[in-house]
Amino acid sequence: MNPTAQEPFDPRDRPARLTVGVVGAGRVGPALAASLQLAGHRPVAVSGVSDASVRRAAALLPDIPIVTPAEVLARADLVLLTVPDDALPGLVDGLAETGAVRPGQLLVHTSGRYGAKVLDPALRAGALPLALHPAMTFTGSSVDVQRLAGCSFGVTAPEELRLAAEALVIEMGGEPEWIAEESRPLYHAALALGANHLVTLVAQSMELLRTAGVEAPDRMLGPLLGAALDNALRSGDAALTGPVARGDAGTVAAHVAELRAHAPGAVAGYLAMARTTADRALAHGLLKPELAEDLLDVLAGGDALGDGRGDGAGGTR
16 A cells, blocks of 8 residues: 555544534434544444334434433533424423533534523533534434535624634534524524524425416426526525516415415415515615505405406516
């Protein structure tokens, strides 16, 4: 073997620097721990209650023992608290009160809602608190580890731990974005508005297309939604198109009538989003004020404008 030839780098050959534990083997925790393992750290313990949690841990962190939360903290230098937002404060209080937290231990939560202050009980016990929230949707499978590459993380930590927090994010392949403690709820609301509600809108759109006789709504929507998302990220409100932005009140009235007949559960969401779209189109100068009155009347539940205006002019242009 040529001694000067370089072998392909395998992160597993790097000496482990931190032992890693996961409290809450939902969709996020095992993926982050697996990513840290690729960076040279060593997962040593996971806690999980449900069968699904145990399966996820086994798939992403094979041979890592499933233990109690207290035992996870006893074994790990770096502990990922990846439980639902509403469960986090109680978990932190309980771990601190029972003496499970060790001085100098890195305690990382992944909640978007909370900053570092939710970890204050652990801080008082000597832990080092970090809030690292990946701005990504998780499936609970190995694809999540790949998606962390280039993923933004909302980072909140005491100033003296800022560099450590950002370094961990970079090791997972992510991009750290500093979020002030007081801005965490707004930051999280923004992400939920964009990502969670998008899933609802897309699923609803596919259901309506099936009702209209489209056999493959996913293939129809894929290129359209991909282009719309790209345009929106590039141009913001200037990317608005469609009957609301054009002021086609008759077309919008026809939409509302069809939804009332075939999918009454979709009416409220359509009207709410259309009103918001109209407001933004007006503010941006896309919707002409002289066309807005009839449109806003329809969206307020007024005259259905059944005079045919806008018929045939639908679409998304």
